[in-house]
Amino acid sequence: MLGKKSKDDKKAATLAQLDAxxxxxxxxxxxxxxxxxxIPDQLAMYSGRFAQWEHQLIAGFNLLFTGLGSKLQLLQSFACHLNHMHVLQIHGYLPSVSIRYVVTTLFANLFNQKPPANRSVEEQCMECAHLLHTSPPSVSVCLVIHSIDGISLRGAGTQRALSILAACRFIHVVGSIDHLNAASLWEESDTKRFGWLEHIVHMYAPYTNETLVSTTWGSRGKTGAAPTAVSGIKYILESLTPTDLAVLRALGTQQLKDGGSMVEYKPFVDQCRKAMLVSSVQAMRNAIACLTEHGLVVTNKADQMRVPYGDHTIQHTILGLNPPAEDDGEGEEGEKEDGHEGNAIAESVATE
Incomplete structure (x- = not known):
């Protein structure tokens, strides 16, 4: 159960979030x-190396960029230089980025189909690499991953899936890292598949875009999970299946009724089945797993779960309700979410 909140905390939960x-x-x-x-001088200097970096990609290396300052502008410029191949830019610093969405985007743009169902994301990456090897004419794809050590990409499974893609000779990876211990993300097998060629580039640029989505804009819930950016929720909601969206809204509604406390899993499953939101317990598990992966739901070891946002965000963004009166604030954690306009994945597919 959540602790008792003061009147100021209750009022804060109803306040509008800062606009991104x-x-x-x-x-x-x-x-x-x-x-x-x-910064312009550094960008101009490193732009003169674009041709060399491109040749290194063609030679089979994947490029890893380190150094002082944000490398976002530099890699975006390099991505525009790679006009002879398909380029997919992945903003790894966004909490809402998902490796499954990356794989789905690759299948949709390259093969005009969905990833194989009932497969792990690693198996889907293997299938993507296989199709690139066997589909004539084979195309070259470059994944430009801004902050490959970002909070949503740090998982061992995610890095392993990316390394499987990087090992394909038709897929090139360009990544940037910002943390000193980023190399500890990779196991030896992952490092071999990535085949990194490291470049130290000191841009001295401020982390403006990265800071906008930093979790330091708001507090974490008691679960310790980092919530998805407020404006990022809107894009995720559009990509959810009707079942997942219905389950999320049902959970948000129940959480508001309970004053912000954790919702018991089993009673909530029964509630959703009675309302015909899900057809089976397995369907419910799949929905919760999807919502958890997107950062829209957090769980604990006591089979409890909640939406990791304040009342205002649940009511306006998720449920689409009218603003509540200032003195009607429920006891809530009062978390604030970071704002960031734009998709979790910005893609530009170059025509050949």
Whole structure:
């Protein structure tokens, strides 16, 4: 059970969240006020190496970029330079990014089909590599992964799946890392599959975009899970199946009724089955697993779960309800979520 909240905490739960555009504009104004020619000079210097880096990709290496400052602008410019291959940019610093969405995007754009069902994400990556080897004419694909050590990509399974893609000779990977201990993410087998060629690039650029989605904009819930960005929820909701969306909204409604406390799993399953939201217990498990993967649901060891957001976000973004009165705030954690406009995955498929 959640602790008792003061009146200020209850009122804070009903307040509108900071708009991502306002935060972005404030940071951009700050950057503009600090006139510095170092970043443009560094970008111009490293742009002269694009042809060399491209040849290294063609030679079979995957490129890993380290160094001081954000490398987002540099890798975006390099992605535009790779106009002879398909390019998929993955923003790994976004909490809402999903390896399954990456695989689904590859299958949809390259083969005009869905990934094979009832397969693990690693098996789907193997199938993607196999199709690239056997589909004439074979195309080259470059995955540009901004912050491959990002919070949503750090899992061992995710890194293993990415390394399987990287091992395919028709798939090239360009990644950036920002953490000193990022190399500890990879097991020896993963490192061999990645085949990294490391480049140290000091851009000295501020982490403006990365900061906008940092979990430090808001607090974590008692589960310790990092919630998905508020504006990122909107894009995820559009990609959910009707069943998953119905389960999420039912959980949010029940959580509001319970004053923000954790919802018991078994009674909630029975409730959803009676409402004909799911057809079986297995379907319910699949829905919860999907929502958990997207950061929309958190669970604990006591078979309890909740939506890791404040009342305002649940009511407006997830349920689409009208704003509650200021003095009607329920006892809630009062978490604030980070804002960031744009998809978790920005893709640009170049025509040949």
């Amino acid at each position: 555009d306002d935060i972005r504009l404030a940071l951009q104004d700050w950057d503009a006020s600090c006139i510095d020619t170092v």
